[in-house]
Amino acid sequence: MATIVYQGPDDTVSEDVDDEDLNYREDHWQIHHGDDEYTYLPRDRVYTVKMTDPHTLFERE
Template identity: 45%
Template sequence: MDDIELGQATIVYEDEDGVVEETVDNEQLVYARDHWMIKSGTDDEGNDLMQQIPATRVYRVSRNVERFEEETQTMRHRVETFASDLRERLPMDIGEGDRRSRRSRSDERDEEPTTVPIEEADSTDRA
């Protein structure tokens, strides 16, 4: 399978030697737990090595995300299509508001509630 090109990211931060500007592939720069993390290589076992930069030391992060935006739009479309299919298949109201499924109102039956009489049990039946 071809690798998807997700663009580039540039991070400008301060380290011990001064201000650093570094450009990497988008997938190599992530933000988690108040730190920016840059993939800095791999160890002998193939594990990614990450350089952590506290968010307070970062001046700017710029991303070229055109391809990434296209991928997220495609994923959103897939999720919306799946949700729409589920709405049509589930035999219940799942909170569509005023929207109705594709079947017409004439297909819907007006059903009245059914009353089921409950008889009191004799004291001999309780045990």
């Protein structure tokens, strides 16, 4: 289970999602909500992220 806290359109949002549904891509967080439905959050709008099973978030060079 993961929790991401971010600035929404009107207020601070805290969202609980499965670890597999939360990923970091280049400069934004990506939350997968179902078939081809995603929320993209610019990293400067995200306050905190907690994951119980952090998978590989960053590709190593």
